Structure formats: C-alpha cells, structure tokens
Amino acid sequence: MNNNINIAIIGLGQIGAYLYNELRNKKKKIEKKTGKKIKIVAISAKNKDKKRKFPINKNIFYNNPLQIFKNKKIDVLFECIGLSNGISKKIVETAIKKKIHVITPNKALIAKHGDYLAKLAEQNSVNLEFEASVAGGIPIIKTIKESLATNKINKVYGILNGTTNYILSEMENSNENFDRVLKKAQKLGYAEPGNPKLDLNGFDAFAKVRILSALSFNTKISKYKCIMEGIENIKLEDIKIANQLGLRVKLLGISQIINDKLFETVHPCLVSKNTYIGNVNGVMNAVITEGKPVGESILQGEGAGPGPTSSSLLSDLLSILQGNIKYPFGISSTKRKSVKTFNNDNYTNSLYLRFDVKDKQGVLSLITNRLAKYKISVKRIIQTPDKKNKKATIVIITHKTKEKNARNCLSIFKNNTNILKFPTLIRLYN
Amino acid sequence: MNNNINIAIIGLGQIGAYLYNELRNKKKKIEKKTGKKIKIVAISAKNKDKKRKFPINKNIFYNNPLQIFKNKKIDVLFECIGLSNGISKKIVETAIKKKIHVITPNKALIAKHGDYLAKLAEQNSVNLEFEASVAGGIPIIKTIKESLATNKINKVYGILNGTTNYILSEMENSNENFDRVLKKAQKLGYAEPGNPKLDLNGFDAFAKVRILSALSFNTKISKYKCIMEGIENIKLEDIKIANQLGLRVKLLGISQIINDKLFETVHPCLVSKNTYIGNVNGVMNAVITEGKPVGESILQGEGAGPGPTSSSLLSDLLSILQGNIKYPFGISSTKRKSVKTFNNDNYTNSLYLRFDVKDKQGVLSLITNRLAKYKISVKRIIQTPDKKNKKATIVIITHKTKEKNARNCLSIFKNNTNILKFPTLIRLYN
Numbered sequence: 001m002n003n004n005i006n007i008a009i010i011g012l013g014q015i016g017a018y019l020y021n022e023l024r025n026k027k028k029k030i031e032k033k034t035g036k037k038i039k040i041v042a043i044s045a046k047n048k049d050k051k052r053k054f055p056i057n058k059n060i061f062y063n064n065p066l067q068i069f070k071n072k073k074i075d076v077l078f079e080c081i082g083l084s085n086g087i088s089k090k091i092v093e094t095a096i097k098k099k100i101h102v103i104t105p106n107k108a109l110i111a112k113h114g115d116y117l118a119k120l121a122e123q124n125s126v127n128l129e130f131e132a133s134v135a136g137g138i139p140i141i142k143t144i145k146e147s148l149a150t151n152k153i154n155k156v157y158g159i160l161n162g163t164t165n166y167i168l169s170e171m172e173n174s175n176e177n178f179d180r181v182l183k184k185a186q187k188l189g190y191a192e193p194g195n196p197k198l199d200l201n202g203f204d205a206f207a208k209v210r211i212l213s214a215l216s217f218n219t220k221i222s223k224y225k226c227i228m229e230g231i232e233n234i235k236l237e238d239i240k241i242a243n244q245l246g247l248r249v250k251l252l253g254i255s256q257i258i259n260d261k262l263f264e265t266v267h268p269c270l271v272s273k274n275t276y277i278g279n280v281n282g283v284m285n286a287v288i289t290e291g292k293p294v295g296e297s298i299l300q301g302e303g304a305g306p307g308p309t310s311s312s313l314l315s316d317l318l319s320i321l322q323g324n325i326k327y328p329f330g331i332s333s334t335k336r337k338s339v340k341t342f343n344n345d346n347y348t349n350s351l352y353l354r355f356d357v358k359d360k361q362g363v364l365s366l367i368t369n370r371l372a373k374y375k376i377s378v379k380r381i382i383q384t385p386d387k388k389n390k391k392a393t394i395v396i397i398t399h400k401t402k403e404k405n406a407r408n409c410l411s412i413f414k415n416n417t418n419i420l421k422f423p424t425l426i427r428l429y430n
Numbered sequence: 431m432n433n434n435i436n437i438a439i440i441g442l443g444q445i446g447a448y449l450y451n452e453l454r455n456k457k458k459k460i461e462k463k464t465g466k467k468i469k470i471v472a473i474s475a476k477n478k479d480k481k482r483k484f485p486i487n488k489n490i491f492y493n494n495p496l497q498i499f500k501n502k503k504i505d506v507l508f509e510c511i512g513l514s515n516g517i518s519k520k521i522v523e524t525a526i527k528k529k530i531h532v533i534t535p536n537k538a539l540i541a542k543h544g545d546y547l548a549k550l551a552e553q554n555s556v557n558l559e560f561e562a563s564v565a566g567g568i569p570i571i572k573t574i575k576e577s578l579a580t581n582k583i584n585k586v587y588g589i590l591n592g593t594t595n596y597i598l599s600e601m602e603n604s605n606e607n608f609d610r611v612l613k614k615a616q617k618l619g620y621a622e623p624g625n626p627k628l629d630l631n632g633f634d635a636f637a638k639v640r641i642l643s644a645l646s647f648n649t650k651i652s653k654y655k656c657i658m659e660g661i662e663n664i665k666l667e668d669i670k671i672a673n674q675l676g677l678r679v680k681l682l683g684i685s686q687i688i689n690d691k692l693f694e695t696v697h698p699c700l701v702s703k704n705t706y707i708g709n710v711n712g713v714m715n716a717v718i719t720e721g722k723p724v725g726e727s728i729l730q731g732e733g734a735g736p737g738p739t740s741s742s743l744l745s746d747l748l749s750i751l752q753g754n755i756k757y758p759f760g761i762s763s764t765k766r767k768s769v770k771t772f773n774n775d776n777y778t779n780s781l782y783l784r785f786d787v788k789d790k791q792g793v794l795s796l797i798t799n800r801l802a803k804y805k806i807s808v809k810r811i812i813q814t815p816d817k818k819n820k821k822a823t824i825v826i827i828t829h830k831t832k833e834k835n836a837r838n839c840l841s842i843f844k845n846n847t848n849i850l851k852f853p854t855l856i857r858l859y860n
Contacts, residue, residue, distance in 0.1 A: 146572065
C-alpha cells in the first residue's frame with residue numbers, strides 16, 4: 001500500500017459529515033499510528049448545498065458518486081448512505097471490483113448482501129469492514145472476529161438498538177406512554193423524525209443479530225423467518241406491572257446454537273432488575289457473548305450517534321492502513337457453512353400474559369381452562385378489577401412453554417366477547 | 431512469514447499447560463482462520479515430571495529454556511513463567527533479539543520492562559503481544575490500541591483483580607471475615623495458596639493500571655510513586671456499614687489525565703450499589719474507558735483463570751499469524767511521550783472514616799474539631815455505642831477533601847488514648 005491514501009466519502013448525513021470532520025482533524029494522529037498520509041479526495045451526497053454542521057470542500061463534491069471512480073484514484077471508500085439496495089449496494093460493489101477497500105456502517109446492506117460482498121472482496125483482495133454496523137462505538141465485531149477467534153461461541157445477545165432502549169427506559173422513568181416518549185425521542189434525535197418504524201419493529205436490531213451470528217458461528221448469513229417483534233405494543237401498563245414484579249422490559253436480540261441449529265430472534269423480554277442486562281438503560285447498547293473457554297464477555301457502550309459510529313469507522317480505517325487483507329467475516333467465504341435453523345415452534349419461555357377482560361364471573365376460569373388444555377401451567381396470577389368500567393386486568397406468569405403451544409392456545413381469544421383485546425404476550429428472559 | 435509456524439512455550443503452570451492443550455486441540459481452527467500450520471516444537475518448565483492436568487510431550491521438553499534457541503528454529507514464543515525479572519526477562523529479551531515474536535500474559539514484566547522490550551521488538555521487527563496481561567479474557571488491550579485508536583481517552587478504570595473482587599463480594603454475601611474468605615478463595619483456586627500478597631495489596635492491579643495508562647495516553651510506562659492500597663485492612667464491619675449506606679467496597683484501579691498530568695492509583699473505593707461498577711461481583715473484571723468521541727465503553731468478563739487467559743493468548747497468536755508487524759503499544763516507541771505526574775496530595779475525594787473509640791464524653795467533639803481544623807467538612811455521622819465494652823464506633827462521611835489534608839488531619843489520632851485504633855479510611859468513588 002502506498003504511503004499516501006486517497007479517501008472518498010459517499011453520503012454526508014449525520015454520520016458522513018461527522019466522519020468527514022474527524023478525518024480532517026485526525027490526519028496527524030492517523031499518520032502517527034500508521035505511517036500513512038490520508039487525504040479526502042472525493043465526497044458525494046444527495047444535496048451539495050444542504051446546511052451541514054461541518055463545512056465541506058465543494059471542490060471535491062460529486063453529484064454522481066459513480067463518477068468518482070472515473071475521475072479519481074481512490075484507496076479507501078466510506079459508504080455512509082444506508083439502505084440495503086440501490087445506490088449503496090452499487091457503490092460498494094463497484095468499489096470492491098475496482099480494488100478499493102470499503103468501510104461501511106450500513107447494517108442493512110451487510111445483513112442482506114454481506115455474503116456476496118465479502119466473497120467479492122476476497123476475490124479482489126481488498127478489505128470490507130463494518131465494525132460500525134453493529135452497536136455503534138462498541139468494538140463487538142473485532143472482538144468476535146479477532147479477540148475471541150479461537151473460542152467456541154454458543155450464544156450472543158444483547159440490547160442492539162438504542163432508540164427502543166431509550167423509549168422503554170424513559171417510559172419507566174417518566175411514567176409517560178409510548179407515543180409521548182417516542183415524540184421525545186424524535187426531538188432528542190434518538191429516533192428518526194420521519195419514519196422510526198425500522199427501529200421500533202425490531203428490523204434494525206435483527207439485521208445486527210444476523211451479522212453477529214455469521215461472525216460468531218462462522219456461518220453464512222441466515223435468511224430464515226424468525227420471531228421478530230418490536231416494542232410498538234408495549235404499554236405503560238406492562239412496564240408498571242413488570243416493575244412491581246421486579247422485572248423490566250428490554251428489546252433483546254438473541255442468536256444461539258441450539259442442538260446444532262441456529263436460532264435468531266428479536267423480541268421484547270422481561271428481565272430481572274437484578275441482572276446486568278436489566279440495568280443497561282437509555283441509549284446504551286450492550287452485547288454479551290458466551291464462549292468457551294473465555295466464559296461470558298460483556299461489551300457496553302454508546303450504540304449510535306455520529307461520535308461512537310465515527311470511532312468505529314476510523315478503527316476500521318486504521319486496521320486497513322496497518323494490516324494485511326483480512327476476510328470480512330473472519331474466515332474465507334469458502335469455509336463459511338450454511339446452517340440448519342431451529343424450529344421457532346420449539347422456542348421455550350415463561351410467558352407474561354396480560355388480558356383485558358369484562359369483569360364477569362367465569363372469565364378467569366375460561367382463561368385458565370384454555371391454558372390447561374394446552375398444558376401451559378400457571379405460576380402466578382394477578383387480577384386487578386376496574387369496577388367503574390366493569391373491566392378487569394388479568395396478568396398471568398406461566399411456567400415454561402413452547403412457542404407453538406402459546407400461539408395455538410391464545411388464538412381462541414381473538415373472538416371471545418369477554419376478552420376485550422387480544423392478550424399481550426411478553427416472553428421472560430432467563 | 432512461512433506457512434509452517436514453530437511454537438515454543440516456556441512455563442507450564444496453570445496457564446502454560448492449558449495453553450499447550452488448547453494449541454494442540456485448535457490447530458485446524460487456527461489453520462482455517464490464518465492459513466498457517468502451527469507446531470509446538472519446544473516446551474520448558476521447572477519440573478519435567480510434575481503432575482499436570484494435560485499430558486505433555488516430553489521429547490520436546492527442555493530443562494534450560496535458553497537451550498531452545500540453540501537447537502530449534504522458533505517463530506513464536508509464549509512466555510508463561512511470570513515475574514518481572516530473572517529468567518522471564520532473559521527469555522523474552524533473547525527471543526526478540528533472535529527475531530522471534532513473543533506473546534506473554536506477564537503483567538509484572540510488561541509493567542516493569544515494557545518500554546525497553548517494546549523498543550527492542552520494534553528494532554527487531556517482531557511483535558510483542560500481551561493482551562492476556564490485563565483482565566484475562568477481556569480484549570481491553572486490542573480495544574484501546576485498535577478499536578479506540580483515534581479517540582482521545584481521558585480516563586480508564588475498573589476492577590482489575592478477580593481475587594480481591596471475589597473476597598469483597600464473598601465477605602458481603604457470606605457475612606464472614608477477611609481471613610475466612612481468603613481461605614475459601616485459596617481453596618477455590620482464586621487466590622495463590624502460598625503468597626496471595628501481590629493480589630491483596632494492590633500490586634497486581636497496579637501493574638495493569640500502568641499498562642493501561644501507557645496504551646490509553648500514548649505515554650511511556652510511569653514509574654512514579656502513587657497511592658497503592660490493597661484490601662487487607664477492609665473489615666467485615668466496613669462492608670456491613672457500607673451496605674446500610676447503599677454502598678459497596680470495590681478495589682478500583684484508576685488512571686486518568688488531570689490537567690495534562692497523569693494520575694494512577696489502586697485503592698478500595700466505596701461505590702453506590704446502583705452503579706454499574708457496584709454490580710460487578712465475584713471473580714469478574716471490568717474495564718471502563720472514557721473517550722472522545724466514543725463516550726463511555728465498558729468491557730466485562732472473566733479476569734483470570736487458564737481458560738480466559740488462553741483465549742487472549744491465542745488471539746495474540748492469530749493477530750501475529752495474520753498481520754503485519756505492529757507496535758507493542760500502538761505507536762512507535764520514539765513517539766511515546768513521558769508525562770508529568772499529578773501530585774497525590776491534591777487527589778480529592780469524599781471519605782469514609784471509621785473510628786473505634788472509648789465511649790467517653792468529648793471524644794466525638796475531639797474528632798470533629800480536628801476535622802474542622804483541616805477544613806474537612808462532615809456530611810454524615812453514624813455513632814454506634816458498644817456499652818458492654820465501653821466502646822463506640824463512629825463513622826463519618828466527609829465532603830470532598832484533598833489527600834494531604836486527610837493525611838495530616840488523621841495523623842494525630844495515632845497517639846490518642848481515646849482512639850483505640852488508627853482510623854480506617856475508605857475513599858468514596860464518584
């Protein structure tokens with residue numbers, strides 16, 4: 001590698017613009033650590049004249065990012081657009097084919113096209129780095145790929161989305177409902193102002209789970225349908241009841257090998273307030289790996305925002321400037337196995353079930369009979385009457401039961417006039 | 431680097447023997463990840479015939495480790511003897527001069543001779559890696575050196591010694607005194623059976639602090655006298671009182687830059703039970719870094735034991751097999767600055783002071799007057815009489831005060847007949 005490194009940044013939103021500024025400020029530090037002189041020679045974004053926090057050099061601005069490849073010699077390209085298809089994919093693909101190293105925080109792109117792009121990078125002997133795609137500033141990808149490389153990892157899980165963790169923490173702290181807290185999160189820049197759906201419904205965390213699985217288990221990225229639930233249906237009421245039970249609601253992403261099969265999921269969990277994961281609050285992310293012989297490892301840090309994300313993007317840059325060509329997923333594409341997937345039906349948990357019912361005789365026994373029919377045994381029942389409205393809330397904590405049982409059991413409550421709404425189900429994590 | 435890698439292991443105690451076994455079991459995995467075939471060609475230890483958990487190949491055993499350099503071509507050497515001087519240093523020095531990469535978990539060696547050995551490694555274009563020297567299986571060194579490389583780190587601190595953390599946790603849990611719990615720790619293999627002093631008095635944690643400072647602040651390893659206190663004087667009584675106050679005793683290692691000066695210390699701290707660090711219990715280690723722009727990062731995991739230590743030793747091996755030559759401390763020795771040190775006298779904390787006194791009139795006012803004279807203002811006083819023995823315990827929590835003040839203020843109590851013992855001082859962490 002030459003001592004003078006030409007850099008292109010595509011996408012100058014929150015992340016791209018911050019990165020641009022960091023690269024300019026840290027030239028000397030990077031030279032000191034790597035011996036390489038970096039120079040930003042091309043930038044591109046949708047809108048050249050948009051007001052940005054950091055002034056950009058318009059002389060190196062390209063309206064069409066693909067034009068850059070024709071005009072400039074680029075050594076390292078940062079893709080900071082986001083989204084899994086369209087121009088992001090095109091740019092990364094083109095860069096790799098032109099033997100340009102690529103760094104991206106784009107989890108959607110890697111979760112969808114990571115296998116293909118990693119193979120392409122390998123064929124072209126360049127690096128494709130994506131530390132910033134999972135858990136922002138937390139070096140979880142390097143840790144799994146390098147520090148835990150000789151361990152047998154069985155499970156990796158955690159809080160992978162700062163937006164939802166902030167909302168859940170803030171609902172508990174402020175006693176305000178989901179909609180109000182979501183607005184607050186949007187105001188603070190923790191949730192997308194336009195469409196926060198991909199954070200809230202678990203999609204964002206799920207892309208990260210897929211990347212973590214591939215790295216932890218040396219497998220291809222899985223495509224199978226799993227249980228993906230977001231926090232849209234978590235009510236303040238559930239958070240309050242959980243609180244009384246010494247529990248807290250957390251949106252967990254979980255990936256594990258069960259009987260040699262891969263099980264990946266994202267859903268809200270009830271966790272004990274006495275556990276580590278129950279105390280990761282606000283916009284913090286945390287990732288926990290269970291490996292042999294290393295034991296349990298925990299990494300916690302800020303999971304989003306331009307600062308932490310830039311920290312990871314620059315660590316990828318340094319790794320490229322210092323090192324040899326590395327496999328994007330730690331081992332060669334030819335050695336990454338496909339893996340069989342665990343049947344969701346057999347996923348087993350204790351459940352928290354909340355029923356809004358008419359305050360009538362026989363309703364509780366209707367519910368418990370139905371549960372008994374599906375062999376779901378009850379650990380605890382909390383019934384709270386609302387005399388004024390002739391309603392009652394019944395909360396049931398069950399012993400462990402399979403997903404399939406729970407689904408079949410609950411299905412009947414859709415059409416029962418004494419059950420006012422389809423019951424809320426939150427799985428207990430243990 | 432050749433595709434066939436010859437390995438030597440010097441020292442076959444708990445760590446060395448486990449590593450030996452791991453290397454033999456994970457040959458294929460290592461080849462898959464690096465393309466290199468490893469072979470253990472020489473081992474050495476004090477006693478060839480000692481009973482070990484894993485059988486060793488006696489055909490490659492050397493009584494004199496220095497003989498290995500004459501008989502065998504070695505590519506990578508593991509130094510697993512420990513201690514900072516004598517044969518450990520000699521072996522590492524000789525290996526580096528012979529252009530052999532060295533990997534070691536030896537914190538005492540690195541804390542004492544790290545600057546010299548790093549320079550030597552640089553001159554000879556080999557790697558000197560020591561991930562396992564700090565916090566066992568936690569990849570804190572790689573994280574600081576690579577993942578946080580472009581951040582400005584201001585502080586790094588944590589629980590760096592599993593033995594003492596186990597003892598403190600277990601005293602709280604079991605209500606047993608220091609001596610009993612120490613014996614339990616020795617039985618469980620958490621504390622050295624012969625001489626646990628280096629764990630208990632803070633020396634072990636302090637070596638780790640020095641290594642972390644050098645990496646975090648890009649400085650030479652400091653040599654200055656700092657505040658180093660262990661847990662030998664923590665009484666069950668202190669733990670119980672702390673508990674009532676919502677606090678917990680933790681032995682923290684702390685390194686930070688205050689006004690461009692380096693401050694390093696190891697001492698017991700009272701931390702709130704509601705904090706993260708207050709909930710790292712048992713043999714767990716945790717390291718927290720505060721950097722810009724990444725924010726606060728936490729790494730937690732098993733801090734000792736052959737499994738976690740081997741995980742880090744092997745990650746260093748993979749790094750050597752995959753990568754270029756790297757600076758042991760992240761930047762060239764020529765660029766690592768010396769740093770001025772912060773004056774201990776100005777270290778400022780709230781204090782917990784416990785006095786065992788005669789239950790006589792005027793004793794409390796004697797103490798408070800003395801504190802007032804040194805401008806140490808009292809936040810809280812808890813006096814517990816022990817009528818039967820005509821004694822009393824006075825616990826005082828002070829507002830923040832400088833170390834010098836505290837020292838001078840307390841000095842008088844050495845010779846006061848109403849004060850039965852020199853008061854116990856534990857600093858509050860905040």
